[in-house]
Amino acid sequence: MLQRIRAAPPRYWLVVIAVLFFAGFPTVIxxxxxxxxxxxxxxxxxxxxxxxLVGYSGQLSLGHGAFMALGAYTSAILAHRYxxxxxxxxxxxxxxxxxxxxxxxxxxxxxxxxxxxLATFALAVVTPSLIKRPVALTNGVNGxxxxxxxxxxxAKDAFSAVTGTVMTSEQWTYYVxxxxxxxxxxxxxxxxxxxxxxxxxxxxxxxxxAAASGVNIAGYKMLAFGISALxxxxxxxxxxxxxxxxxxxxFPVGLSIQLLVGxxxxxxxxxxxxxxxxxxxxxxxxxxxxxxxxxxxxxTQIASTVEKAGxxxxxxxxxxxxxxxxxxxxxxxxxSGYERLRRRLRxxxxxxxxxxxxxxxxx
Amino acid sequence: MQGVLQQVFSGLASGGIxxxxxxxxxxxxxxxxxxxxxxxxxxxxxTFIAVTLMDRGLNYWIAFPVTLVIAFAGGVAIQRxxxxxxERAPVLTLVIVTLGLTxxxxxxxxxxxxxxxxxxxxxxxxxxxxxxxxxxxxxDLGVIAVCGVVLLVIYLLLQRTTVGLTMRAAAHNxxxxxxxxxxxxxxxxxxWGLASAVGAVSGIMVAPILFLExxxxxxxxxxxxxxxxxxxxxxxxxxxxxxxxxxxTVNLAGAYVPYxxxxxxxxxxxxxxxxxxxLKPNGLFGRPSVRRV
Amino acid sequence: xxxxxxxxxxxxxxxxxxxxxxxxxxxEGQVVSLLGANGAxxxxxxxxxxxxxxxxxxxxxxxxxxxxxxTEDVVRCGIAHVPEGRGILTDLSVDENLKLGxxxxxxxxxxxxxxxxxxxxxxxxxxxxxxxxxxxxxxEQQMLAIARALLMKPKLMLxxxxxxxxxxxxxxxxxxxxxTINQAxxxxxxxxxxxxxxxxxxxxxxxxxxxxxxxxxxxxxxLKGNESVRRSYLxx
Numbered sequence: 001m002l003q004r005i006r007a008a009p010p011r012y013w014l015v016v017i018a019v020l021f022f023a024g025f026p027t028v029i030x031x032x033x034x035x036x037x038x039x040x041x042x043x044x045x046x047x048x049x050x051x052x053l054v055g056y057s058g059q060l061s062l063g064h065g066a067f068m069a070l071g072a073y074t075s076a077i078l079a080h081r082y083x084x085x086x087x088x089x090x091x092x093x094x095x096x097x098x099x100x101x102x103x104x105x106x107x108x109x110x111x112x113x114x115x116x117x118l119a120t121f122a123l124a125v126v127t128p129s130l131i132k133r134p135v136a137l138t139n140g141v142n143g144x145x146x147x148x149x150x151x152x153x154x155a156k157d158a159f160s161a162v163t164g165t166v167m168t169s170e171q172w173t174y175y176v177x178x179x180x181x182x183x184x185x186x187x188x189x190x191x192x193x194x195x196x197x198x199x200x201x202x203x204x205x206x207x208x209x210a211a212a213s214g215v216n217i218a219g220y221k222m223l224a225f226g227i228s229a230l231x232x233x234x235x236x237x238x239x240x241x242x243x244x245x246x247x248x249x250x251f252p253v254g255l256s257i258q259l260l261v262g263x264x265x266x267x268x269x270x271x272x273x274x275x276x277x278x279x280x281x282x283x284x285x286x287x288x289x290x291x292x293x294x295x296x297x298x299x300t301q302i303a304s305t306v307e308k309a310g311x312x313x314x315x316x317x318x319x320x321x322x323x324x325x326x327x328x329x330x331x332x333x334x335x336s337g338y339e340r341l342r343r344r345l346r347x348x349x350x351x352x353x354x355x356x357x358x359x360x361x362x363x
Numbered sequence: 364m365q366g367v368l369q370q371v372f373s374g375l376a377s378g379g380i381x382x383x384x385x386x387x388x389x390x391x392x393x394x395x396x397x398x399x400x401x402x403x404x405x406x407x408x409x410t411f412i413a414v415t416l417m418d419r420g421l422n423y424w425i426a427f428p429v430t431l432v433i434a435f436a437g438g439v440a441i442q443r444x445x446x447x448x449x450e451r452a453p454v455l456t457l458v459i460v461t462l463g464l465t466x467x468x469x470x471x472x473x474x475x476x477x478x479x480x481x482x483x484x485x486x487x488x489x490x491x492x493x494x495x496x497x498x499x500x501x502x503d504l505g506v507i508a509v510c511g512v513v514l515l516v517i518y519l520l521l522q523r524t525t526v527g528l529t530m531r532a533a534a535h536n537x538x539x540x541x542x543x544x545x546x547x548x549x550x551x552x553x554x555w556g557l558a559s560a561v562g563a564v565s566g567i568m569v570a571p572i573l574f575l576e577x578x579x580x581x582x583x584x585x586x587x588x589x590x591x592x593x594x595x596x597x598x599x600x601x602x603x604x605x606x607x608x609x610x611x612t613v614n615l616a617g618a619y620v621p622y623x624x625x626x627x628x629x630x631x632x633x634x635x636x637x638x639x640x641x642l643k644p645n646g647l648f649g650r651p652s653v654r655r656v
Numbered sequence: 657x658x659x660x661x662x663x664x665x666x667x668x669x670x671x672x673x674x675x676x677x678x679x680x681x682x683x684e685g686q687v688v689s690l691l692g693a694n695g696a697x698x699x700x701x702x703x704x705x706x707x708x709x710x711x712x713x714x715x716x717x718x719x720x721x722x723x724x725x726x727t728e729d730v731v732r733c734g735i736a737h738v739p740e741g742r743g744i745l746t747d748l749s750v751d752e753n754l755k756l757g758x759x760x761x762x763x764x765x766x767x768x769x770x771x772x773x774x775x776x777x778x779x780x781x782x783x784x785x786x787x788x789x790x791x792x793x794x795x796e797q798q799m800l801a802i803a804r805a806l807l808m809k810p811k812l813m814l815x816x817x818x819x820x821x822x823x824x825x826x827x828x829x830x831x832x833x834x835x836t837i838n839q840a841x842x843x844x845x846x847x848x849x850x851x852x853x854x855x856x857x858x859x860x861x862x863x864x865x866x867x868x869x870x871x872x873x874x875x876x877x878x879l880k881g882n883e884s885v886r887r888s889y890l891x892x
Contacts, residue, residue, distance in 0.1 A: 129626035323463065542727060
């Protein structure tokens with residue numbers, strides 16, 4: 001056992017450290033900050049899903065905000081109208097959204113990546129209007145207000161034993177989100193390492209070639225869509241829990257763009273990528289909104305405009321710059337930097353073994 | 364019946380607007396196999412430039428062409444600065460770049476001009492005229508006329524001029540065109556410039572109806588997507604026909620299909636997109652594409 | 657001074673190098689054949705000249721260095737390259753393809769004359785002017801490609817396997833016209849061919865490539881006469 005632990009590659013240790021960090025985090029930060037981090041993790045979950053779709057099967061969805069909306073409304077309606085326990089509604093929302101996503105994969109099969117991007121973008125734009133219309137079900141523009149979740153006794157006990165304070169519903173939401181994030185992270189990890197992951201990557205790199213080597217294209221594309229939607233559905237459901245409120249305007253196109261930003265920043269086709277990307281995409285507008293008004297040299301009227309426009313400008317600039325300079329995102333930068341460092345450390349010995357071009361001969 | 368006719372006319376007016384924006388999409392698609400998601404935002408930005416020019420006291424009919432020239436230059440600049448570095452990247456990368464542009468331009472417009480909707484002048488009188496017994500507004504007729512002229516100009520430019528010929532050549536086969544001395548990269552830039560100018564027309568035409576604000580084109584671009592997809596995304600003629608069909612359909616559906624009106628008109632566009640892509644992916648005028656390994 | 661001169665040119669695609677130092681020259685008005693087996697680097701040599709491949713070494717054309725020049729600019733110096741696969745724009749009409757050949761020229765009178773001549777050489781192109789280039793047969797497409805190259809009024813034509821995939825009759829006709837173009841207009845030709853026999857008949861000078869290197873060079877008559885060269889490199 002000890003042997004195995006010692007032999008574990010460094011990335012396993014990274015995972016362990018990350019888990020401990022995120023588990024202990026809420027005990028040292030405020031309840032409000034815990035709520036923020038819960039939201040960041042929700043974004044991470046949705047981005048993990050998007051990443052499976054984009055990074056591992058080469059299909060681009062700009063409509064994952066719509067899947068989040070579906071998940072959120074499923075949970076909200078079940079909890080609000082049918083008085084179901086919210087925690088139970090989360091997996092239901094995930095499965096339902098996953099099923100819808102799976103079925104969505106059917107028409108998606110016939111589309112090229114470009115058309116799919118176009119159609120899903122249209123879906124993202126239309127989503128708020130689609131939600132507003134069935135008023136009886138969704139309560140229209142007014143949205144649905146949800147009760148804040150009450151932490152169960154065991155969680156309260158454990159939390160107060162560690163911190164000496166009473167657990168708030170925000171902190172409880174954080175832990176619920178964290179647990180889901182862990183589970184889904186583990187799922188993605190396994191998915192990618194096994195047969196299906198390889199099949200999906202083959203799909204991304206060349207459909208015809210993948211089909212020629214016996215990959216069931218249709219099946220895997222739909223599967224990728226389904227799983228991806230499942231993630232988004234769960235994220236949406238958790239979003240309802242953390243914000244205590246769902247409304248059509250909670251799911252604008254901007255949300256889908258935000259998800260894309262997160263996926264791209266973290267690096268497509270990378271498992272740790274969504275974590276970095278999600279946290280960044282979530283805190284960027286929040287931090288900039290705190291930073292801007294604090295700058296006394298910016299006049300107040302302008303500051304409010306900057307607050308509103310700032311995130312869009314930064315998101316846009318980041319997307320463009322990353323695509324031009326670092327298409328593999330943060331994780332790509334880190335790993336390539338690590339590789340370069342390692343090569344440098346290994347010294348010039350390697351360089352000499354490099355093949356010299358053969359001598360030219362002239363006739 | 365007169366009511367229907369009236370709806371058809373105003374549908375044609377919005378159709379002309381959609382057609383202009385769809386044509387802009389087609390121009391860029393033909394040049395580099397890319398759907399420019401930022402096309403609507405570029406049009407919105409140009410419209411803000413137009414209103415700024417008019418605020419400075421320029422006459423509408425002077426501000427209009429000046430704006431188109433600025434939009435053209437802006438399109439060229441965007442291609443040179445933002446698109447060229449990723450010209451050879453996979454299409455997914457390019458799509459993400461144009462989405463980045465979408466967010467960036469939207470934010471910049473908000474930053475410069477704010478988010479309060481503002482009125483935009485229309486050069487056409489709001490009076491109506493009786494056509495075949497239906498009351499049609501000069502506004503609608505004017506929009507139809509302007510869009511028609513612009514589309515005609517683009518058609519002549521592409522089909523009847525040397526520049527148009529080299530643009531088409533560069534789009535169809537960049538390698539062979541280079542061997543003919545065509546400066547392919549500049550042709551792409553020219554394509555972006557033209558698209559930007561044509562798109563700007565749609566922005567200026569739609570602004571008096573929708574009010575000008577940074578998110579103005581967000582719905583219009585969806586209709587333009589529907590138009591381009593319906594017409595076959597590589598066909599300029601298709602974009603125009605598609606635009607008109609989408610305009611009329613949406614107007615009629617909004618007026619006569621009970622559940623649809625208001626917000627859900629946009630869902631009609633989504634339905635058109637999905638239906639065409641699933642049932643007839645090449646659209647009305649597109650050619651079937653060949654898959655390559 | 658030679659019209660085209662390559663000195664120690666190396667080129668390749670990405671990390672794989674294809675040409676390992678090639679030197680050759682084409683005199684004004686001369687026809688030169690570039691022969692060799694598949695994968696010897698013949699096509700790459702032509703692509704190198706017109707800047708389609710990254711290369712190092714020296715290439716001079718009409719006294720100008722082509723170093724770091726883009727394809728469009730090389731072509732504008734007076735080199736017409738009929739590439740592998742002919743480079744026909746099948747989305748355009750025959751007429752539009754021809755127009756692309758002449759669009760850079762400003763000598764309107766001469767252009768009109770050249771059109772007349774081109775249609776004299778290839779009457780079939782006149783008949784099909786308005787049709788899409790995609791409707792042409794392989795031989796007709798080759799004719800269109802050569803016609804278009806001629807309309808560029810080049811000093812040098814690079815022809816990449818004009819005989820490929822064509823019936824012997826058609827091949828003979830096309831080579832006849834290439835000869836006419838060379839003699840009547842004084843256009844120099846660098847001819848890449850698999851069909852060594854017909855190429856050596858046309859050319860005065862010939863080079864044989866073998867895996868990216870020059871294996872043999874000499875006058876075409878010499879090469880034709882040298883049986884060991886013929887056997888080992890030219891395969892006839």
